[in-house]
Amino acid sequence: MDETRSAELVEFCRNLIRARSYSGQEAEAAAVLADEMRALGYDEVVVDRYGSVIGTINGNRPGPTVLFDGHIDTVPAENAEKWTYPPFEARIADDRIYGRGTSDMKGADAAFTKAVAWFAADRDRDFAGKICVAGVVQEECFEGVASRSVSSITKPDYVIIGESSRCNLKIGQRGRAEIKIETHGVPAHSANPEMGVNAVYTMCDVIGRVRELVPTEHPVLGKGILELVDIKSEPYPGASVVPESCSATYDRRLLTGETPASVLAPVSKALEELGEDDPALSATAHFTRAQETCYTGETISAERFFPGWLFDRDADWVQAIKAKLDEKGFFPEITQYNFCTNGSHYAGEAGIRTIGLGPSREDLAHTVDEYIEISELAKAAECYYGVLEALLLG
Numbered sequence: 001m002d003e004t005r006s007a008e009l010v011e012f013c014r015n016l017i018r019a020r021s022y023s024g025q026e027a028e029a030a031a032v033l034a035d036e037m038r039a040l041g042y043d044e045v046v047v048d049r050y051g052s053v054i055g056t057i058n059g060n061r062p063g064p065t066v067l068f069d070g071h072i073d074t075v076p077a078e079n080a081e082k083w084t085y086p087p088f089e090a091r092i093a094d095d096r097i098y099g100r101g102t103s104d105m106k107g108a109d110a111a112f113t114k115a116v117a118w119f120a121a122d123r124d125r126d127f128a129g130k131i132c133v134a135g136v137v138q139e140e141c142f143e144g145v146a147s148r149s150v151s152s153i154t155k156p157d158y159v160i161i162g163e164s165s166r167c168n169l170k171i172g173q174r175g176r177a178e179i180k181i182e183t184h185g186v187p188a189h190s191a192n193p194e195m196g197v198n199a200v201y202t203m204c205d206v207i208g209r210v211r212e213l214v215p216t217e218h219p220v221l222g223k224g225i226l227e228l229v230d231i232k233s234e235p236y237p238g239a240s241v242v243p244e245s246c247s248a249t250y251d252r253r254l255l256t257g258e259t260p261a262s263v264l265a266p267v268s269k270a271l272e273e274l275g276e277d278d279p280a281l282s283a284t285a286h287f288t289r290a291q292e293t294c295y296t297g298e299t300i301s302a303e304r305f306f307p308g309w310l311f312d313r314d315a316d317w318v319q320a321i322k323a324k325l326d327e328k329g330f331f332p333e334i335t336q337y338n339f340c341t342n343g344s345h346y347a348g349e350a351g352i353r354t355i356g357l358g359p360s361r362e363d364l365a366h367t368v369d370e371y372i373e374i375s376e377l378a379k380a381a382e383c384y385y386g387v388l389e390a391l392l393l394g
């Protein structure tokens with residue numbers, strides 16, 4: 001990439017970082033992205049009901065639609081005083097840009113927004129198909145939910161997820177679900193506990209039994225881990241009262257092919273078996289549901305069940321991308337993401353061919369002093385350019 005393009009990419013990335021965009025507050029970052037797409041000559045730029053920005057560039061003849069998906073929301077940077085450089089100033093030091101969202105994932109957003117425009121301009125749109133770029137809101141709380149709207153608008157044949165992969169290719173990930181177990185007791189004064197039923201003691205039995213469940217397993221993705229992440233009793237705080245209810249939240253990592261019913265069944269069975277031993281036991285399990293307001297005023301809500309996905313590393317389209325990136329001297333490895341992405345929707349729910357490819361390291365996400373190396377940013381843009389050559393110049 002020439003120096004002019006490299007410098008433009010760095011400046012655009014810095015502008016995105018300066019536009020603070022916690023989930024539900026992405027308006028300014030969305031405007032920066034939409035303005036850039038218009039300046040770069042995208043054919044169409046629209047904002048959907050949740051506030052995600054979708055830009056499109058058409059080739060001069062029909063062909064597949066390639067969608068680049070990157071979220072534009074970030075997790076908060078609450079402890080700004082702990083940062084060496086302020087989190088929203090996008091300072092450059094040691095060939096790095098520092099700031100919240102540099103690695104997760106405005107660097108990738110900047111890189112593919114530019115790469116797509118350069119690819120189209122360099123060949124005067126002489127390619128088969130259509131390229132869409134989506135800057136998606138609300139990913140940090142709802143992996144894949146805002147993407148459902150993006151995919152219904154763009155109808156992609158291929159999706160590139162720009163989450164950090166150190167510019168390697170990711171062909172899958174475990175998904176994620178959140179299960180809440182609730183136990184119900186009978187309140188009483190704690191001076192006379194025998195008058196009540198303590199919902200926390202019931203929960204202790206439940207937790208012990210659930211812990212004995214054997215996790216599902218996949219040869220590539222690993223275990224369908226079920227881990228207790230919080231517990232809460234009511235009333236709280238409980239001054240001199242036997243708690244009447246207790247809830248425990250579990251994080252469940254999802255393998256391919258797992259459904260809400262198949263995931264909940266062993267937990268429900270464990271509760272039933274406990275109920276057979278103790279007819280007074282009252283316990284239920286369900287997936288949690290969350291709801292947030294988008295900056296557009298629209299409500300986004302979903303059951304927390306985001307499926308896993310995995311493609312065959314030998315699939316022709318995966319190998320075509322790999323071959324093109326090898327030819328350019330990048331030699332990416334083909335592995336899986338260790339975390340959950342918008343791919344849960346595209347691949348897990350909709351079955352669309354999806355691959356992950358993004359600059360920087362995943363362990364920089366959500367950290368104090370989050371940064372991206374400028375060299376990685378440029379490399380990602382070149383890789384995205386190569387993906388388009390592989391998929392649209394055939």
Ligand SMILES: [Zn+2]
Nearest residue numbers: 071104105163
């Ligand atoms: Zn991310």
